[in-house]
Every structure is written in C-alpha cells, then in structure tokens.
Amino acid sequence: xxxLIADFVAECREMLEALGGEIVAWEAExxxxxxxxxxxxxxxxxxxNCGFFEFPRLEALSHAAEDALADVRAGRRHADGxxxxxxxxxxxxxxxxxxxxxxxxxxxxxxDSALIDALAPGAxxxxxxxxxxxxxxxxxxxxxxTIRLSVExxxxxxxxxxxxxxxxxELARRLRExxxxxxxxxxxERLSGIIADMRDAITRTRMQRIENLFVxxxxxxxxxxxxxxxxxxxxxxxxxVELDREMIEMIRDPLTHIIRNAVDHGIEKPxxxxxxxxxxxxxxxxxxxxxxxxILIDIHDDGRGIDGKKLVAKALDAGFLEKDDAxxxxxxxxxxxxxxxGLSTAREVTSISGxxxxxxxxxxxxxxxxxxxxxxxxxxxxxxxxxxxxxTLTIIPALTLxxxxxxxxxxxxxxxxxxxxxxxxxxxxxxxxxxxxxxxxRRVPEVSLAEILGLDSGIDEKDGTLIVLRPAGGxxxxxxxxxxxxxxxxxxxxxxxxxxxxxxxxxxTLADDGSPILLLDPAGIAQVGxxxxxxxxxxxxIAENPAASIAASTEVxxxxxxxxxxxxxxxxxxxxxxxxxIRAVKQAAGQLRVQVGDAILPLAGASGAExxxxxxxxxxxxxxxxxxxxxxxxxxxxxxxxxxxxHSERPGEVNGVSLINxxxxxxxxxxxxxxxxxxxxxxxAAQMVCRLPSDDPWMQNMLRPIVEAAGYRVIGDADDExxxxxxxxxxxxxxxxxxxQTIWLRTELEAAGKKDESIYRYDRAxxxxxxxxxxxxxxx
Amino acid sequence: xxxxxxxxxxxxxxxxxxAAAVESVVxxxxxxxxxxxxxxxxxxxxxxxxxxxxxxCKRSLELGTSDCSDxxxxxxxxxxxxxxxxxxxxxxxxxxxxxxxPSPVRAAMEPGWERVSKGMVDSESGPLxxxxxxxxxxxxxxxxxx
Numbered sequence: 001x002x003x004l005i006a007d008f009v010a011e012c013r014e015m016l017e018a019l020g021g022e023i024v025a026w027e028a029e030x031x032x033x034x035x036x037x038x039x040x041x042x043x044x045x046x047x048x049n050c051g052f053f054e055f056p057r058l059e060a061l062s063h064a065a066e067d068a069l070a071d072v073r074a075g076r077r078h079a080d081g082x083x084x085x086x087x088x089x090x091x092x093x094x095x096x097x098x099x100x101x102x103x104x105x106x107x108x109x110x111x112d113s114a115l116i117d118a119l120a121p122g123a124x125x126x127x128x129x130x131x132x133x134x135x136x137x138x139x140x141x142x143x144x145x146t147i148r149l150s151v152e153x154x155x156x157x158x159x160x161x162x163x164x165x166x167x168x169x170e171l172a173r174r175l176r177e178x179x180x181x182x183x184x185x186x187x188x189e190r191l192s193g194i195i196a197d198m199r200d201a202i203t204r205t206r207m208q209r210i211e212n213l214f215v216x217x218x219x220x221x222x223x224x225x226x227x228x229x230x231x232x233x234x235x236x237x238x239x240x241v242e243l244d245r246e247m248i249e250m251i252r253d254p255l256t257h258i259i260r261n262a263v264d265h266g267i268e269k270p271x272x273x274x275x276x277x278x279x280x281x282x283x284x285x286x287x288x289x290x291x292x293x294x295i296l297i298d299i300h301d302d303g304r305g306i307d308g309k310k311l312v313a314k315a316l317d318a319g320f321l322e323k324d325d326a327x328x329x330x331x332x333x334x335x336x337x338x339x340x341x342g343l344s345t346a347r348e349v350t351s352i353s354g355x356x357x358x359x360x361x362x363x364x365x366x367x368x369x370x371x372x373x374x375x376x377x378x379x380x381x382x383x384x385x386x387x388x389x390x391x392t393l394t395i396i397p398a399l400t401l402x403x404x405x406x407x408x409x410x411x412x413x414x415x416x417x418x419x420x421x422x423x424x425x426x427x428x429x430x431x432x433x434x435x436x437x438x439x440x441x442r443r444v445p446e447v448s449l450a451e452i453l454g455l456d457s458g459i460d461e462k463d464g465t466l467i468v469l470r471p472a473g474g475x476x477x478x479x480x481x482x483x484x485x486x487x488x489x490x491x492x493x494x495x496x497x498x499x500x501x502x503x504x505x506x507x508x509t510l511a512d513d514g515s516p517i518l519l520l521d522p523a524g525i526a527q528v529g530x531x532x533x534x535x536x537x538x539x540x541x542i543a544e545n546p547a548a549s550i551a552a553s554t555e556v557x558x559x560x561x562x563x564x565x566x567x568x569x570x571x572x573x574x575x576x577x578x579x580x581x582i583r584a585v586k587q588a589a590g591q592l593r594v595q596v597g598d599a600i601l602p603l604a605g606a607s608g609a610e611x612x613x614x615x616x617x618x619x620x621x622x623x624x625x626x627x628x629x630x631x632x633x634x635x636x637x638x639x640x641x642x643x644x645x646x647h648s649e650r651p652g653e654v655n656g657v658s659l660i661n662x663x664x665x666x667x668x669x670x671x672x673x674x675x676x677x678x679x680x681x682x683x684x685a686a687q688m689v690c691r692l693p694s695d696d697p698w699m700q701n702m703l704r705p706i707v708e709a710a711g712y713r714v715i716g717d718a719d720d721e722x723x724x725x726x727x728x729x730x731x732x733x734x735x736x737x738x739x740x741q742t743i744w745l746r747t748e749l750e751a752a753g754k755k756d757e758s759i760y761r762y763d764r765a766x767x768x769x770x771x772x773x774x775x776x777x778x779x780x
Numbered sequence: 781x782x783x784x785x786x787x788x789x790x791x792x793x794x795x796x797x798x799a800a801a802v803e804s805v806v807x808x809x810x811x812x813x814x815x816x817x818x819x820x821x822x823x824x825x826x827x828x829x830x831x832x833x834x835x836x837c838k839r840s841l842e843l844g845t846s847d848c849s850d851x852x853x854x855x856x857x858x859x860x861x862x863x864x865x866x867x868x869x870x871x872x873x874x875x876x877x878x879x880x881x882p883s884p885v886r887a888a889m890e891p892g893w894e895r896v897s898k899g900m901v902d903s904e905s906g907p908l909x910x911x912x913x914x915x916x917x918x919x920x921x922x923x924x925x926x
Contacts, residue, residue, distance in 0.1 A: 163830075406813060453815035496833035496863040498919065499824075502816040508824060508831040516812045516824035516831045528816075 004215065008049050009102045010146060015042045016095050023088055030079035039087065040069045046094055057112055058097055064116040065090045077121065086118040151245070154205055161195075161202045162491040166510050168195050206246070210288045210295070211239030213248050217259060217286060224263045231281040232267055238288035243295055247389060250369045251297070254362040258299050258385050259284070261359075266303030266383050276380065278302065290391075294413070297387040306377040308334030315340060327722070335375050339363045367523065396492055398519065400485040400511070401467070404455040407517050408481075409490055409509060414522040416468040416476060418484060421461060428461060428480075429657045429664060432649040434530075437466055437478040438659075441644050444468065446478040447529035449520075452504070457482050471522035477531045479522075492519055503528055555701070556667070557619075558636040558660055561605055566665045567632075567654070568639065572705035573670040575620040575627070577635070582614055585631075591677065594618065594629045602677035604653070605668075606631040621670060623709050623768075626678040630668070637661065670709050688774075689713050691723035693732070698761070703727065703745075706764070710771040725774045730758045743770045783878045785903065785910070786856060788869040791843040793893075796878070796901060796908040803857045803864075805872045808834065811853075820919040822846070825866055832857060832866040840919045841892030846870075858913050865917055876903050882910045892920075 019042055026035040043065040050059035065087050071077040093115055168191070175188060218234045225232045243251075267273075267282035274280060288297045308331055315321040315337050321329075329337075338359045359373075366373045371389035390396065390413055398409040399418075417439075419426050425440040435446030446466070450457035457464070459482045466478045490509040495518070499505055506521040556568040584595040585603060592603040594616075603618070618629040639660045645667060647656040655669035690707050692699045694716030704714055707727065715723060730746040744758035759766045784799035804827075811823040811834060820840040825832045834855065838846045846853070846868050855866035882899030889897065889909075896915040900907050 406815075455815055493831060494863075495831070496821075496865065496917075497861070498818050498821045498835075498917070499814050499833060501818065502814070504816055505814075510826055510831065515810050516826050518812070518814060518824070 004211070005053060005101065008053065009098055010148075011049075012046060012094070012098045013102075014148070015045065016091070016098070019091065023091065026079075027081075027084050027088065030081070030084050036069065036072060036079065039091070040066065040073060042091070043069065043087075043094075055097070055101070058094060061090050061094055061112055061115065064119050068119040083119065083121075086115070089115050089118065158202055158206060161199050162493075164195055165199060165491055168192055169510065204242075206244050207242040208245045208248055209239060210241045210243050210248065210297075213243075213252060213255065214239050214286060214288075220256070221259065221263055221284060224260065228264065229269060230263065230267055231270055232263055233281050233283050235283060235285040236287070237285070241288040241290050241295060243288075243389075244391060247295075247369060247391075250365065251387065251389060254365045254373075254387065255286075255297065255299070257358075257362050258387075259286070262299060262301040262303065262383065262385075266301040266305070268304050272304075276304075294388050294390060297389070298384060299387075300382060300384040302382040305379040305381055305383055306335055306338065306375070307379055308337075308377075311335070311337040332376075335377055338375060339373070396490060396519075397487065398490045398492075398509075399467075399487055400517065401449075401465075401481045401483065402485060403449050403453065403482045404457050406455065407485070407511060407515075408449075408520050409488070409517050410467065410469070410479075410520045410522065411506065412487065414469050414471050416470050419466050419468065421464045421466050421480060426466065427644075427646075427659045427664065428466075429646050431646060431657070434649065435461075435478075435480070436646045438644045438646060439466070439468065439478070442476075443644060443646060444476045444478050445531045446480060447525065447531055448480045449525070450480070450482070452525055452529050469522045469526075471526055475526075475531075477526055477529075479525065490517070490519065556639055556641055556660065556665075558639045558665060559619075560633045560636060562631055562633050564633070566636070566660075566663060567668050568641070568658070568660055568665045569619065569621070569630070569668045570670060570705045570709070572702075573621045573623065573709050575622045577617065577619055578629070579615055579617050580629075582616055585616060594631075596620065596629065599627065601627050601629040603629045603631060604673050604677055621673065623670070623674050623678075626674060628673055628677050630673065641667075671711050674709070675711070688724040689715055689722070690725045690727060691715050691717065692727055693717055693729070696729065699727065699729075703761070703767075706767065707771065710768060712771070725771075741774050743767075743774070783901075784875055785878050785901065785908065786875050787873040787903075787905070787908065788856060789871040789873065790837045790869050790911075791841060792870065794873070794905075794908060795911050796876075796903070797856060797858075797867075797911050797913060799875050801858050801860075801913050803859060805854065805856050806866065808832075808853050808855050808866060808868070818919050822868060827857060827864070827866070830864055832864050834866045834868060835917055835919075836868050837916055838868070838870075840916050841890075841896065842920055843890070843892055858917075860914055860917055867913070867916060876905065878910075879903055885909065895920075 019039060022035050022038050026032060026039060029035070043062045047059060047062035047066055050056075050062060068077070068083060068087065072079045072083070077083070093112065171188065172192070175185065214236050217236065221232050221234045224230075262284055263282075267284065268276065268278075270280040273282065282301060282303055284299070284301045286297070286299050288295060290296075308329075312321065312326050312329060312334055316323065316326055318340075320337070320340050339362075340360060363373050366387055366389065369389055371387060374386040374388070375383065376386075377383040397412040399412055399415060400407055400409050402408070419439055421428050421437075427438045428446060429436050429438070435448065437444055437446040448457075448461060448464075449455075461480055464480045464482055465484050466480055467484070468476055468478050470476050488511075492507040492509050494500070495505055495508045499508070499518070503524040504521060505518045505524070507519045509517050509519055511517045555571040557571050557574055558566070558568050561567045578596055580594055580596060585606070586593055586595070588600075592606055593600050594603040595601075596618075601620070605618070606616075616631050617633070618631045621628045621630055641658050641660060645656040645658045648654060653669060653672060654666040655672060656667045657664050658667060659665075688711065690712035692704060692707065692714050694700065708714055712725065724741070726742045728742060728744060730744045745761040746758040747761060749760050759770055761767075785796035786799045786802050786805075787794055787796055789795075806827055808825045811825055813823045814821050814833075820836050822834040822836040822839070825834050832855075836846045838844050853868050854870075854872050855868045856872065857864060857866050859865075878901045880902040882901050885897055885900045893909065896912050898910040898912045901910050902908075
C-alpha cells in the first residue's frame with residue numbers, strides 16, 4: 001500500500017507542478033477552456049484516487065472543486081474571479097495535504113468547510129489560504145527522490161547495455177587471441193565487472209512490482225460479482241514480487257481472463273454454495289511468488305471445479321478426440337482439454353466469458369513469453385490455475401550446443417535434464433522409424449536435431465547427448481545433439497521474419513566470439529519433429545502400465561533369429577525346442593508349415609530368411625490350445641527383462657524392444673504370432689484389458705504371461721482404467737464396479753464348496769477357459 | 781535533389797538500390813547457416829554486435845546461387861521492418877545520382893527481376909533497374925508460402 005501511496009503522491013506532485021503555470025494563466029483568463037480542462041482533470045484524478053485510499057478530507061475538497069468546475073464546463077456557470085480564487089485555494093490546500101502525506105505527517109489541522117463554501121455562487125472570498133500554503137512551502141521534502149522516465153528511453157538504455165555486453169564479449173575474444181599485458185587484462189576484468197553491475201541495475205529498472213497488475217483485481221471482481229449476483233472475497237498475496245515491466249503487460253490479459261472465468265464459471269451463486277455446504281462467500285485467492293528464475297502466479301477459487309468428463313464429452317462432440325483415446329485420459333489430461341481451441345464448458349454465453357475465445361488464447365499468450373499454464377481442479381472443491389513465467393524477456397540463461405560443427409543455443413528454462421545417449425540408464429531405440437529414448441525407466445519421444453535441421457551430424461546417434469526438454473505446454477521429449485558446450489547468459493534479439501518462418505527458432509544472439517547463434521525454440525522443434533505432445537502424454541501413460549508392474553521381472557528366452565536379429569520370447573510360451581530336417585518345412589495352405597512328429601504346425605520366424613541346408617531349429621510355442629513353430633538360429637541365454645519395454649507403434653511380430661543383458665533385444669509378440677498364424681479364431685479386434693494385483697509376485701511372474709498370451713493387456717491396481725477382467729486371489733477385496741468379470745484364484749486344489757467358482761491357480765486349462773470365455777463375453 | 785542510387789551488380793546485371801535504404805557496404809566473412817530457412821536466406825552474420833540476416837540476391841531472383849564457399853563477399857546492409865539484412869551482391873560499384881523518376885519498364889523482364897522491379901531510372905551511366913529491397917528480402921513466392 002505504501003508504494004501505491006507513493007505513486008499517488010508522485011503523480012499529484014507532478015500534476016501540481018505542471019498546473020502551477022496553468023493556474024496563474026487561468027486566473028488571468030477564466031474563460032480559457034484548455035486551462036479549465038487541465039485543472040478539472042487534476043481535481044478529478046485526486047478525487048478518484050482518494051476514493052481508493054482513505055483520505056476523506058482530500059476527497060471532499062476535490063469533489064467540491066470538481067462539481068464547481070463541471071458546472072463551468074457544462075456552461076451552467078461562469079468562471080468569475082471569485083470562483084477562480086476558491087478553486088485555487090482548494091488546490092493549494094490539496095498540495096499542502098499531499099506534502100503532509102508524503103512526509104508521513106499528520107494532516108494539517110483546520111476545517112475545509114470554509115474553502116468548500118467559498119465555491120458556492122455568490123460566496124465571499126476564500127479564507128486566508130495563502131498563509132497555509134506558505135507553511136507548506138517551508139517544509140523540505142524527505143521522500144525518496146524519483147524521476148519519471150519514458151519507457152522508450154529505458155528500452156534504449158537497455159538495448160545499449162545489451163550491445164555493450166556483446167562488445168565486451170568481442171573484446172574478450174580479441175584479448176584472448178592476442179596475449180596482452182597483465183595490466184590490460186586487469187583493466188578489462190574491472191570493466192567487465194562494471195558492465196555486469198550495470199546490466200543488473202538496468203534490468204532492475206525494468207522491473208515492476210506485480211502489485212501493479214493485482215491492484216485492479218478487487219475492483220474488477222467486485223463489478224463482476226455485482227453483475228452476476230455472487231459474493232466473492234479476493235485474497236491477494238505476493239504483490240511485492242518483481243517482474244519485467246513488459247512481462248506484466250503480457251500477463252495482464254491472460255490473468256484477467258482466468259479471473260473472469262473463475263468468478264463466472266467457478267464460484268457458484270450464494271444459494272448453490274449453501275446447498276453444497278460451503279460458505280456463501282466464495283474465496284478467490286491470487287498469489288505470486290518467485291521460484292528460481294520463474295514467477296509463479298496462482299489463481300485459486302473454491303468454486304464448483306471443472307468437470308473433466310464434461311470436457312471429454314465436449315471434445316468428443318467437437319471432434320478433438322477419438323472415443324478410444326478419450327477413455328484413456330487421466331484426470332489431468334481431461335482438464336488439459338480446456339486449453340483446446342473452441343472448447344468451452346459454459347452452458348450459456350454470458351457477457352463475461354464463454355465466448356469461444358478462451359483458455360486456448362490464454363495458453364498461447366503465456367507460451368509466447370516462454371511461460372506455462374497449468375490447471376488443477378477437483379469437482380465441487382475448486383480450481384487452481386498456475387501461470388509460470390520467466391523473469392525477463394531479453395536476457396535468458398541458455399545452453400549452447402553444437403550439431404555438425406554449428407553452434408546453437410537452447411533456453412535453459414525448458415531443459416529438464418541432460419544425459420549421454422550411451423549412458424547407463426539410457427537406451428535409445430527406433431520404433432517404426434520414430435525415436436524413443438528410455439531414461440531411467442521413463443520413456444520419451446526422441447528427436448534428432450541433425451535430422452530436423454537437415455544437417456549431417458557425422459556422429460553416431462549413440463555417441464550424442466540427449467537433452468530432455470519440457471517446452472512450454474508441458475510434455476517431455478528428448479533432443480539428440482552432437483555435444484553441449486556451456487551455460488551462457490544470452491542477450492536474445494528477435495530474428496528476421498524469414499528466419500522465424502521456419503518455426504524452429506526463438507531468436508538470435510551473439511556468442512562470445514562474435515558469431516551469431518540461433519536460439520532454438522523447444523516447442524517449435526517438437527512440432528516440426530512431429531512429436532505429438534498431447535498425444536504423447538496419453539501414450540506414455542499407457543506404456544507406463546507394464547513398467548509399473550514389471551518390477552517383478554519377466555523371464556525370457558534370448559535367441560538369435562534367422563535374420564540375425566537378437567530377439568526374446570517369454571519363456572512361458574515356449575513349450576520346447578525341436579530340431580527338424582529342412583524337408584519337413586513346406587509351403588502349404590497359404591503359409592509355411594512344419595511337420596513335427598504327427599502334427600503340422602504353422603511356422604513363424606522364417607519369413608524372408610534363409611532356412612539353411614539340412615536342419616532347422618525351432619521353438620514350439622503353445623497358447624494352451626494351438627501350437628506354432630518358430631524358427632531360430634541359436635539360443636543365446638535365459639534372461640529377465642528388467643528394463644522398460646519400448647513398444648512398437650504398429651502391431652507386428654515384434655511388439656517392442658528392451659535392453660536385455662546390456663543389449664537391445666526385440667520382444668516377439670506371441671499373441672500376434674498366434675493371431676496371425678493360427679487364424680482368425682484367435683484374432684481380436686481390440687485388445688482387452690485385464691487387471692492383475694501388481695504386488696502379487698505369483699500373478700506377475702507366472703500368470704501374467706499366460707494372460708498376455710491370451711490376448712490381454714495387463715494393468716495394475718494403480719491404473720484408473722476400466723478393465724474387462726480382473727483376476728484376484730480368493731479372499732482379497734476387489735472393487736466391483738471396476739470390471740465386468742472377475743476370476744478368483746485359489747491356492748487349494750479342491751474347491752471349498754459347490755458355490756465356489758474360483759479356479760485352482762495351476763489349473764492351466766481351467767484358466768485358459770476362463771480367459772477365453774471372458775473374451776467371448778465381451779462380444780455380447 | 782535527385783535520389784541517390786547505389787549501383788551494384790547482381791547476377792551480372794547492373795542495378796540500382798535506393799542509397800537511402802543502405803546503411804553501409806560491408807565485406808562479410810563468417811556466415812552461419814540457418815537450417816530449414818527459405819533458400820534465399822544465406823545465413824546470419826554479425827556486424828558490430830548486430831546480427832545480420834544475409835540474403836542471397838541471386839537466389840531471391842531465382843537466377844542461381846551465389847558462391848558462398850570462398851571467404852569474403854560484398855554485401856549491402858539495409859534495415860527493413862526493424863531487422864538488419866545484408867544483401868549479397870556480386871560487386872558494389874558506386875553511388876550515383878538518379879537523373880529521372882522511376883518509370884515503368886515496358887519490355888518483358890525475367891520473372892525474378894519483374895518481381896523486384898520498382899521501375900527504370902536514368903543515370904549518367906545509362907538506364908538502370910531500380911530494385912525494391914523489400915521484395916528482395918521477401919524472396920520468391922514459394923519462400924513466402926513456406
């Protein structure tokens with residue numbers, strides 16, 4: 001508040017000084033309209049500000065003067081000498097009071113009614129104002145000395161300082177190239193230090209307290225609530241956080257929009273609130289805080305919250321979303337839909353919000369300044385929006401990196417972490433041509449910068465460095481670069497339109513050696529690189545499911561396929577290994593088949609590869625009903641999958657890769673093999689979902705492969721996805737609405753009674769039957 | 781006073797650039813490529829701690845590509861729309877005075893020249909084509925679309 005008063009005082013002083021000459025001129029020529037207007041403006045401003053602060057005397061004075069002057073302006077009254085003196089007396093009194101406020105003293109004593117009365121038409125001259133004014137003059141001002149500068153001038157200083165930093169950098173380079181006197185180096189160091197100090201100071205001049213942004217909010221909310229018949233209490237915190245002036249302007253509109261939304265859609269009408277057991281008065285809290293080089297602004301309301309399901313329904317209607325995807329969305333992803341263009345949950349369009357220009361504009365505005373918007377909401381409890389914005393626009397901390405010998409920079413704010421592509425906890429795979437990086441169990445799409453830029457990196461991808469980026473908008477991806485160099489504070493300038501048109505760059509800057517560097521735009525690269533951020537978040541989540549439950553590792557048989565690739569099969573599906581003479585392999589009834597003993601099995605794993613001359617080795621795979629032969633070259637080892645499985649995008653013989661014994665191996669999809677080789681009988685249109693308790697090692701180790709081989713996708717208890725089937729140990733609790741069918745497993749061979757429908761857990765045939773009938777049950 | 785013109789050679793043709801638009805004539809040495817940018821953007825260069833976007837005029841006119849492999853190239857530095865550009869030309873000749881207002885060229889020119897033409901001006905060394913700097917920077921229509 002003190003700051004605001006200081007601003008008010010400064011503004012009044014400024015106007016008083018400017019008015020000094022005007023008043024005299026007006027006195028000489030009371031009909032001068034321009035002078036009248038500027039005096040009117042002054043008392044009007046003072047009156048307006050006094051209403052805001054609590055200065056009743058100032059308000060009464062300025063109000064009276066304003067009324068009298070308004071009459072003159074409207075032509076209802078003529079500005080005679082008596083009125084002029086009365087107004088001047090009031091202005092003097094105002095000046096005096098402002099001086100008192102500035103000095104932090106008590107208001108000068110005395111009654112203002114005489115001055116106000118003097119304004120009335122036909123009143124006597126004012127009561128001795130001159131004496132009071134003289135008293136006011138005698139006091140010296142003790143307020144901090146401030147001047148007002150034009151923003152353009154500040155910007156010019158700022159850009160000059162930026163240039164100076166660049167010139168310094170160039171000088172530094174030249175000094176390095178030509179070894180000089182120690183004294184010169186010393187002087188240069190000193191100069192460097194001074195320039196750095198100066199830059200800091202200049203940066204601060206651009207800073208403004210965020211209070212300037214917040215100060216209008218209570219009023220805005222008051223007007224809104226009056227219009228909407230609601231009651232809202234605004235709670236503002238953190239007004240002393242400082243932010244780049246330009247940034248404050250950029251945030252103003254998005255913030256206003258969010259608050260309008262919160263009041264209009266979030267907070268309910270008093271009656272509704274009472275019914276929901278809340279206080280009549282809604283609470284809207286707005287807070288700002290600094291966190292590292294970011295400013296976080298939270299807007300929280302305790303209203304009705306956002307209905308994620310409704311959003312999904314809207315998105316389906318509007319065609320943003322496919323039905324299949326919709327079912328898989330987590331709560332957070334559902335909420336994120338409000339940022340989609342053209343999606344509004346407002347039932348009706350009010351004058352305040354719900355006009356179609358909505359949160360998508362908010363998000364794009366915030367992202368344009370390198371910020372992020374996040375939303376969190378609980379139905380019935382409220383909504384929290386968080387804006388994260390960088391401190392300043394022009395100087396940004398960045399990381400320099402190189403690709404094919406050319407340097408680039410990337411904003412550090414977007415960087416999550418940096419890992420070596422050949423590091424221990426990192427695997428880099430290609431699935432259907434798309435890169436996927438697994439970093440400590442977390443899978444993220446991988447994009448090669450060399451590829452995006454059309455440069456030839458000359459370095460193998462595996463020797464590169466991965467920069468994990470979280471661009472504005474929030475989803476991770478990894479960017480492969482040749483190598484990274486240094487952390488630098490860069491003065492970024494906008495690039496020419498022809499350069500910006502690529503969508504890959506955020507600006508240009510100069511390196512220490514004076515050569516230009518392009519600043520990469522993480523979000524743009526993701527877009528050009530085809531990383532589907534929204535989509536990716538959904539699919540990454542699905543991929544996490546097996547990862548979450550795989551902790552108890554899966555046993556696989558590691559082998560070399562006929563085409564030389566390293567592959568793995570889940571041990572559970574391999575019945576035995578056979579060696580068959582090559583003549584037993586025949587092309588028959590549309591596919592390769594192999595005769596083993598009395599049986600003829602479809603042969604897989606042999607397509608497009610030489611079978612050899614006399615003998616072929618094959619796995620006999622069984623799903624409990626059908627058998628398939630799978631030709632291979634040699635068995636390498638038994639192993640466990642303890643790394644993440646990276647799934648391929650399209651179903652096929654190989655459904656993913658994983659790091660096994662330190663080398664990548666393709667996982668053979670037994671389900672796909674059976675589906676394709678045994679025939680349509682085993683084919684499923686859509687994979688069914690089965691929930692297994694993730695903490696039960698027996699279920700995970702023994703049962704899971706069978707369930708998966710039967711064509712189910714296995715999820716754990718923690719996943720909030722609907723399962724078609726739940727398998728649980730007898731005697732454990734299962735929430736009934738979560739699934740259509742439940743298979744109970746018992747550890748005893750014998751059933752407890754006739755009504756016991758559980759299955760003995762080693763009754764493989766029984767299990768497969770149950771799985772199969774659950775499958776069939778879905779078709780109904 | 782008549783307009784001053786900077787006479788340069790682009791793709792073997794002597795043309796005029798309004799001298800008022802030209803800040804300086806420089807010799808570029810380093811050139812940093814801008815991957816994925818429009819083809820007529822030859823790259824970036826720095827001049828006195830300012831970043832220049834280097835435009836290959838030949839390419840912009842669809843008359844081939846300037847050879848940027850060998851060291852030093854002459855370029856005219858212009859400011860357009862708040863950004864600084866360096867226009868690579870074959871040769872910078874001289875500043876001369878225009879002896880006439882630009883008049884339309886009525887003969888058929890090559891499409892590239894047609895696009896950047898602001899008319900023909902007379903000078904002491906004969907008629908010269910006056911080139912529109914903005915059109916040179918904008919490049920070909922396809923570059924604009926991309």
